[in-house]
Amino acid sequence: MSVQERKQRERAERERLIVATARELAEQQGWDAVTTRRLAERIEYSQPVLYSHFRGKREIIGAVALEGAADMAAAVRAAARTADGPRARVTALARAYLDFAARNPAVYDAMFQLDGGLAFAQEDTPEPLKDAFAALLESLGEVAGDGVHPGLFTEVFWAALHGLATLTRAGRLPPEETERRTQLLVDRLAVL
Amino acid sequence: MSVQERKQRERAERERLIVATARELAEQQGWDAVTTRRLAERIEYSQPVLYSHFRGKREIIGAVALEGAADMAAAVRAAARTADGPRARVTALARAYLDFAARNPAVYDAMFQLDGGLAFAQEDTPEPLKDAFAALLESLGEVAGDGVHPGLFTEVFWAALHGLATLTRAGRLPPEETERRTQLLVDRLAVL
């Protein structure tokens, strides 16, 4: 059995390599540059090898998105942990979210902009996505206000953050004012 | 001169045909289906004709986006006009915005999701885009609240709407609750 185990380990290792390389390449040169040929060359295997791990390019994007969701959940929780009180927590969360999107644009695209073939807000939603939402809910739920469903409030707050993140990164909103916009959002939406 | 004028007219007419066909095709089958070959076939010309009007596919997307921006500005203004009082106006505006995004997904993508090579929030931003933002500002500026810059407030409100629109359409948010989310957003963000 040891031989098979080793092979399985190597296979899993190579799969991680593919995802990490795709993420790196996308972050360096944008997702347009992530072609199956270039990706195969970087991992020093031929193209068809990719298809023995993933059904297609879409699934590779999906894998990067899941990895990114886990990272984002961790970043948001870490930020919330360092803050005292609901208001500071929400502010820290918002900053962490926007910061993550700004620093990892390709990963953020994989999560929300591109088609990674992932299901959302459904039963078969992958665990990392549900957990990322849960990370938001933990801090945002406590400022939803009376009579407002915490989940619904989190959705709205999240949507606002998502809008700010994408519009800023697309050059639709000048980035200098990000902090003021964040403050306004927290001041108005959160019930403190 | 009459001959040249006729030719110019026909050329302009054909350009409109290209943009309208691209929009129609995108709305029917998604932007992935809008290839230069299919587009050329639909307008009953050969591919290179497209390139005598536009620098490339990106510019065609940009043209659809500009057309969409004008439509959206009109839709938003029309909705705001029918409502009495600031609060009703803002609610109507929000509904009209989300409705436009839901009813014209391909156009909305051209405006905000895809790369149409358009500049935003800059001097050389095309007029229709500036005007669409102005249409939002007209109704939203009056509920910004004291001491809050109307432009900044509009940016935040717009970002929230954009987030709701994209996340909903991408299946990230269940569409049944759209109205409740809209209400929450208006209640909290607008100062009435």
Next chain:
DNA sequence: CTCGCTTGTCTAGCGGTGCTAGGATCGAGC
């Protein structure tokens, strides 16, 4: 230790993409 077979990988290629060079055609102006 050798042989056969499974497993894994690669080469080569398909149909499609955006885009363009260069030749054919057509019609305006003399």
Next chain:
DNA sequence: GCTCGATCCTAGCACCGCTAGACAAGCGAG
């Protein structure tokens, strides 16, 4: 009626995602 320039199309380039089929490596059985 002829010339010549504007206009358009045919053909093709390099690249894309994806896959069939040839080939080699390494395992287990005899």
